[in-house]
Amino acid sequence: MLLRGHLSYATILLISYVLFGCASERDRRKGEINHSPAKNADSAIKGMRNATKADNGRSDAATRTKEVKKAESKGRRSDVGCVSLGGICQTDRFICQGRYLRDKCSGPATRLCCVPDGAWSVLCAGHYNNRVRGCDLHGCGAFNSRGNRDLQRAVDLVCSDYGTVNAPFSGSLAGPVSQKDAAGFQHDGVKLINDVHCVKIFNIRPFRYIGAVAQGDPLGYVLPLQERFSGITSHLKLRMCDGTDPSPFI
Structure with a gap:
């Protein structure tokens, strides 16, 4: 009788332990199920934010690149107009061994196209050179010479x-x-x-x-x-x- 009592008590303890373990396992799994959607949502939101930041970064970089290329392209087109004439773009504080042309270069208004002097051919047939008229009874032929009333601009x-x-x-x-x-x-x-x-x-x-x-x-x-x-x-x-x-x- 005593042996049977001990066996019954041990069996009850074993069953109780098993049942308590199963209940704990169910609670743990239930907690994981309840918390998983929140974690997944947080991860998704973070992923979207990171992707948005990356896209914005790429978009900004692309925009800046386009603006730089556009500006460079404008600069090249403007300078090419001067170079095609055999000139060079420079600020007007430099001496130009020729004449300055406007609207041929990129940049500020003080950046002009310096075109070297190119001799013209003889205008008057039968003459070997372009000879400037000297002074006679009716005036002189040089540029800025004094005429009857004002300076000659020709x-x-x-x-x-x-x-x-x-x-x-x-x-x-x-x-x-x-x-x-x-x-x-x-x-x-x-x-x-x-x-x-x-x-x-x-x-x-x-x-x-x-x-x-x-x-x-x-x-x-x-x-x-x-x-x-x-x-x-x-x-x-x-x-x-x-x-x-x-x-x-x-």
Whole structure:
């Protein structure tokens, strides 16, 4: 009887231990199930945030790269306009052994295109060079020389009456031009332009007023001045469109 009592008590303890272990295991698993969705959600949110940050970083970097490339591209296009003319872009505080052109370079307004001097061909047929008219009874032909009332903003080149005038450089004719001097005399002519130069040629009768011309092509003939100004040196008049001195080119 005593042995049976001991066996029954041990059996009860064993069963109780097993049942208590099973209940603990169920509680632990239930806790894991209850907490897993929250952990998974937190992980998903963190992953989304990291992905968003990465995408934003890539997007910002791509935007900056595009802006830099766009700026560089603009700079190259602007400078190429100067380089194609044989010039160099530099700030206007440097001396240019030629003339400065605007709107040919990138950067600030003080960065200009320095184009070296290029000699023009002889304008007046039958002459070996472009000879500037000296002084006579009616004035002088140099740039900034004193006229009847004001300074001359042009250069007079000696030419024979009715002599042929040739294009000093290749370009395009851009229509008729005219101006009156201090004495009220009207000078007629034509405008010749290209990417570097723009010049008005007066005291000539053009063969035409528009169209492309090559260097040396005949533009017209010199109008006689002796009939109106006795003793004057026959000449044509060169005036740069911007009012600068054309002497370095002739």
